[in-house]
Amino acid sequence: MKLLKLVPDDTNIAFLKWRNIAVAISILMIIGSMALVAQRGLNFGVDFVGGQMIRTTFTQTTDAPITELREKVGALGYGDPTIQRFGEPNEVSIRMKLPDGADQDPELANTMADQITGMLKTEYPDVRIDGVDSVSGKVSEELLSKGVWSLVGAMLAITLYIWIRFEWQFGAGALFALFHDVALTFGFFALTQLEFNLNIVAALLTIIGYSLNDTIVVYDRIRENLKKYRKMDIIALLDLSVNETLARTVMTSLTMLVALVALIIWGPDVIFGFAAAMFLGVFIGTYSSVYMAAPILIWLKVGPDSFIPPETAGGKAERVGGPEEIG
Amino acid sequence: MLDFPRWKVISISLLLAFGVLMSLPSLFFGESHKYWPTFLPDETINLGLDLSGGSHILLEADPADVGETRLETMEESVRAEMRRADPRINIGDISRKDGTLSFMVRDSTQVDAAREALLPLTTGAGLTGQRDWDIEVRDDTRFVVTPTSAGLENAVDNAMDTATDVIRRRIDEMGTREPTIIRQGDTRIVVQVPGLEDPEALKELLGKTAKLDFKLVDFEADPNAVAEGRPPVGSQIFPYPDNPAGLPNIAVKRLGGISGDKLTDAAQGFAPETNAPVVNITFDTEGGAKFARLTQNNVGRPFAIILDGEVLSAPNINEPILGGSAQISGNFTVEGANQLSIALRSGALPVELQVVEERTVGPDLGADSIRKGMIAAIIGTSAVLAFMVITYGRFGFYANFALTLNLFLILGVMAIFNATLTLPGIAGFILTVGSAVDANVLINERIREERRRGRRVVQAVEVGYKEASRAIFDANITNVIAGLLLFIFGSGPVRGFAVVLIIGIITSVFTAVVVTRMLVALWLRRTRPQELVI
Numbered sequence: 001m002k003l004l005k006l007v008p009d010d011t012n013i014a015f016l017k018w019r020n021i022a023v024a025i026s027i028l029m030i031i032g033s034m035a036l037v038a039q040r041g042l043n044f045g046v047d048f049v050g051g052q053m054i055r056t057t058f059t060q061t062t063d064a065p066i067t068e069l070r071e072k073v074g075a076l077g078y079g080d081p082t083i084q085r086f087g088e089p090n091e092v093s094i095r096m097k098l099p100d101g102a103d104q105d106p107e108l109a110n111t112m113a114d115q116i117t118g119m120l121k122t123e124y125p126d127v128r129i130d131g132v133d134s135v136s137g138k139v140s141e142e143l144l145s146k147g148v149w150s151l152v153g154a155m156l157a158i159t160l161y162i163w164i165r166f167e168w169q170f171g172a173g174a175l176f177a178l179f180h181d182v183a184l185t186f187g188f189f190a191l192t193q194l195e196f197n198l199n200i201v202a203a204l205l206t207i208i209g210y211s212l213n214d215t216i217v218v219y220d221r222i223r224e225n226l227k228k229y230r231k232m233d234i235i236a237l238l239d240l241s242v243n244e245t246l247a248r249t250v251m252t253s254l255t256m257l258v259a260l261v262a263l264i265i266w267g268p269d270v271i272f273g274f275a276a277a278m279f280l281g282v283f284i285g286t287y288s289s290v291y292m293a294a295p296i297l298i299w300l301k302v303g304p305d306s307f308i309p310p311e312t313a314g315g316k317a318e319r320v321g322g323p324e325e326i327g
Numbered sequence: 328m329l330d331f332p333r334w335k336v337i338s339i340s341l342l343l344a345f346g347v348l349m350s351l352p353s354l355f356f357g358e359s360h361k362y363w364p365t366f367l368p369d370e371t372i373n374l375g376l377d378l379s380g381g382s383h384i385l386l387e388a389d390p391a392d393v394g395e396t397r398l399e400t401m402e403e404s405v406r407a408e409m410r411r412a413d414p415r416i417n418i419g420d421i422s423r424k425d426g427t428l429s430f431m432v433r434d435s436t437q438v439d440a441a442r443e444a445l446l447p448l449t450t451g452a453g454l455t456g457q458r459d460w461d462i463e464v465r466d467d468t469r470f471v472v473t474p475t476s477a478g479l480e481n482a483v484d485n486a487m488d489t490a491t492d493v494i495r496r497r498i499d500e501m502g503t504r505e506p507t508i509i510r511q512g513d514t515r516i517v518v519q520v521p522g523l524e525d526p527e528a529l530k531e532l533l534g535k536t537a538k539l540d541f542k543l544v545d546f547e548a549d550p551n552a553v554a555e556g557r558p559p560v561g562s563q564i565f566p567y568p569d570n571p572a573g574l575p576n577i578a579v580k581r582l583g584g585i586s587g588d589k590l591t592d593a594a595q596g597f598a599p600e601t602n603a604p605v606v607n608i609t610f611d612t613e614g615g616a617k618f619a620r621l622t623q624n625n626v627g628r629p630f631a632i633i634l635d636g637e638v639l640s641a642p643n644i645n646e647p648i649l650g651g652s653a654q655i656s657g658n659f660t661v662e663g664a665n666q667l668s669i670a671l672r673s674g675a676l677p678v679e680l681q682v683v684e685e686r687t688v689g690p691d692l693g694a695d696s697i698r699k700g701m702i703a704a705i706i707g708t709s710a711v712l713a714f715m716v717i718t719y720g721r722f723g724f725y726a727n728f729a730l731t732l733n734l735f736l737i738l739g740v741m742a743i744f745n746a747t748l749t750l751p752g753i754a755g756f757i758l759t760v761g762s763a764v765d766a767n768v769l770i771n772e773r774i775r776e777e778r779r780r781g782r783r784v785v786q787a788v789e790v791g792y793k794e795a796s797r798a799i800f801d802a803n804i805t806n807v808i809a810g811l812l813l814f815i816f817g818s819g820p821v822r823g824f825a826v827v828l829i830i831g832i833i834t835s836v837f838t839a840v841v842v843t844r845m846l847v848a849l850w851l852r853r854t855r856p857q858e859l860v861i
C-alpha cells in the first residue's frame with residue numbers, strides 16, 4: 001500500500017531567510033489589529049456588557065423580517081436593538097442593553113424581556129423563543145475581568161513553564177508568539193464584528209494551547225539539535241529544526257482543520273464564532289511558531305551553550321554538519 | 328521496545344475495559360439503561376442546560392439588607408427587654424443610623440441594669456471569642472449597639488442558608504424535576520431547572536420574599552398626610568396599589584400587629600361570596616392564638632394584609648377569627664394566588680433576592696444543538712480517522728483504535744465524576760480528536776525520520792516513541808495549564824469545555840502513547856518485520 005506523504009522527505013526550505021520581513025509583517029498586523037479594536041471596537045455579547053439577548057426562530061418564514069423587527073422592538077421604547085442572524089436566515093438574535101436603573105431593580109429587565117417576547121408572540125405567531133440570556137451589569141463586569149485574568153494567567157503560567165523546561169529565551173519567544181496570536185484573533189473579531197462572548201474566551205485559550213503545542217514541538221527539536229550539532233550556525237540550525245518537524249506540523253494542522261471544518265459547516269450555530277476563531281487560530285498559531293517563536297531565539301542569542309549537558313561539556317566527540325551526513 | 332511484560336498488557340487492557348464500561352450508561356441515555364443488569368454502573372454524565380434546555384438563574388442578596396433587617400429585630404428586642412426589666416427601664420431617642428442602633432436611658436442610675444439586660448441579646452460569633460454585637464455607652468446614658476463584622480458575616484451566612492432551603496422548598500412545590508440549587512460564594516444562589524418551558528413563573532416565585540404581616544389600619548390618620556407619605560406618630564405608611572378608597576398609601580399602626588410566619592399551611596381557594604381567587608392560610612397554635620386575640624380585640628376595625636411591604640387588602644374584622652385559619656383576599660388571579668400560597672407554605676425569605684443573571688435555553692434549541700453537534704462530531708472524527716489510515720497505514724490504524732478508545736474513556740471519566748456535558752463541551756470533544764492524533768503524528772513522523780536515517784525497524788520505533796514523548800509531554804502540560812485556568816475562571820458552559828479538554832488531554836496521552844505502544848510492540852514481537860510501511 002502506498003501511503004500518503006504530504007511533505008516530501010528531507011525538505012530544505014530556508015524559512016528563516018524571510019524572518020525580518022515576516023516579523024515586520026507580523027508587527028504591522030499586530031498594530032493593525034490593535035487599531036481595528038480601538039477604532040471599530042469588539043461586538044461584545046451580553047456576557048461582557050450586560051443586557052439581554054433573545055434568540056428566536058421563525059418556524060414558518062424562510063427569512064426573518066429583520067428591518068421590521070428592528071422597528072417594532074425599537075418602538076417599545078427600550079432603545080435600538082442589535083439584531084443579528086445566526087445560522088439559518090430564519091434564526092435571529094435580538095440583543096438589548098439593560099434598561100436604565102436595572103441594576104437597582106432587576107424587575108425592569110424582566111419587564112423588558114416580557115414585553116419583547118409578548119410583542120413577538122402576538123405579531124409573529126410562528127415565532128419560537130429559543131433562549132433568553134439576561135446578564136446584569138455587575139455579573140458582566142465579573143465575567144469580563146475573569147476572562148481577562150484567565151487569558152493573562154494562562155499566558156504567564158505557560159511562559160513560566162517553558163522557561164523552566166527550556167531556557168528564558170524560549171519563554172520570551174513563546175510569550176511573544178502567544179501575544180501575536182491573541183492580538184490577531186482580537187483583530188479578526190474587530191474586523192468581522194462577530195459576537196465576542198464567553199465562548200470566544202474559551203476559543204482564545206484553546207488557540208493559546210494549540211499554538212504553544214506547535215511552538216513546543218519546534219523548540220524541542222531546536223533543543224535537541226543544539227545539543228547534537230554544536231558548531232552549526234544558529235540560522236541553519238533553526239531552519240533544519242523547522243524542516244524536520246514540517247511534516248508533523250502540516251499533518252496536525254490539517255487534522256485540526258478537518259475537525260474544525262466539520263464544526264463550522266455541520267455544527268450547532270451557537271458555536272459558529274468559536275469554531276471560526278479556532279480555524280483562524282490554527283493558521284496563526286502554526287505561522288507564529290515558525291516566524292515569531294523561532295527568530296526571537298536568534299535575537300536573544302541562543303546558542304549551543306544554552307544547553308550544556310554536563311557529560312558532553314568535557315569535550316566528547318562532536319558531530320558537525322547537516323542532516324545529509326547522518327542519513 | 329519488544330519487552331512488554333504480560334502484567335502490563337493485562338493491566339492496560341483492564342483499565343481500558345473499565346473506562347469503556349463506565350461510558351456505556353451515558354451512551355444509552357434515559358429509558359434503556361433501566362433494564363440493564365444491576366452489576367453494570369449507572370453513573371452517567373449530565374447534560375448541561377444548553378443541551379437539555381432549561382433555566383439557569385443566579386440570585387444575589389444584598390448583605391446590607393440582611394444588616395438592616397437584623398438591626399430592626401435588634402431594636403424590637405431592645406424595646407422588649409427594657410420593658411420587661413424589673414423595674415422597667417425607660418428609654419428614648421431610639422434611632423437606627425448607618426447600621427448602628429442607639430438609644431438613651433432616661434434614668435442614669437439604670438445604665439448598669441440596662442447593660443445587664445442587653446448582654447443576653449448578644450452571643451459569641453466566630454472562633455476568636457468575638458461577640459456578634461458591640462455594646463458601648465457614650466456620654467453616660469447613650470447606648471450604641473454596633474454589629475461586629477463577625478456577627479454580620481454569621482448573620483449573612485445563616486440568612487443565605489435559610490434562603491437556599493426556602494428556595495429549594497419553593498421549587499419542589501412547583502413540581503419541577505431535578506432542580507439544582509447551590510449556594511455560591513457569600514451572597515449568591517444558583518438555581519438550575521432543566522426542561523422548563525416558561526421561566527417567568529419561576530423567576531416571579533424566586534423574587535418574592537413572601538413576608539406576610541397583619542397590621543391594624545390607623546383610620547384616624549389624616550388622609551392628606553398619608554397620601555404625601557407622612558405617617559402619624561406610632562404609625563407607618565405602606566403603599567396600597569389596589570386601594571378601593573383611591574389613595575396610593577395607607578397608614579397602619581406600628582405595634583399590635585402579628586407577622587404571618589407562623590403558618591402550617593397555605594392553599595389557593597375561592598372567596599365564598601365573590602368567587603374571587605384567595606389564599607387560605609392556617610396558623611400554627613401560637614400564631615392562631617395571637618391572631619384570635621388580634622381579631623377579638625378589634626372587631627369592626629379594618630386590618631391590613633401586608634406582603635413584602637405592600638398592602639394587598641384591608642378587610643374589616645367582622646367577627647373574631649378563632650379557628651386558626653384565615654383568608655387573604657387581594658386582587659389575585661388564580662395563578663397569582665397559587666404562587667403566593669406556594670411562597671407562604673415554603674416560608675419567607677430572610678433576605679430579598681434579585682436575579683442578576685438568567686440563561687434560558689428552549690428545549691428545541693437544545694435538541695437541535697445535540698443533533699448538529701453529533702453530526703459534526705461523527706463527520707469530523709471519520710475524516711480524521713480516514714486521514715490517519717491513508718497517511719500512516721497500520722500505524723494510523725493503531726492510532727485510530729487508540730483515538731476511539733479515548734472517546735469512550737473521556738465519557739467514562741466524565742461519568743465517574745458526574746461531570747456535565749455542555750455545547751462547548753461537544754466542541755471540546757471534536758478538538759480533542761484533532762489534537763489527540765497529534766501525539767501519534769509526532770511519534771509516527773519521528774519513526775519515519777529514524778528509518779530514513781537508517782535505523783533498523785525495532786530501534787526506529789523505540790527511538791520514535793522515546794524522542795517524541797518529551798515534546799508530547801511538554802505540549803500537553805501547557806494545554807492542561809490553559810484548561811485549568813479556563814476551569815477556574817470560566818463559568819457554566821465554558822467550564823464544561825474545560826472539563827472535556829482536561830480529561831481529554833490526560834486520557835489521550837494514555838491512549839495515544841501507552842496503548843499504541845503496546846499494540847505496536849505486540850505486533851513487532853509477533854511478526855518481526857524487516858521493513859516498515861509508514
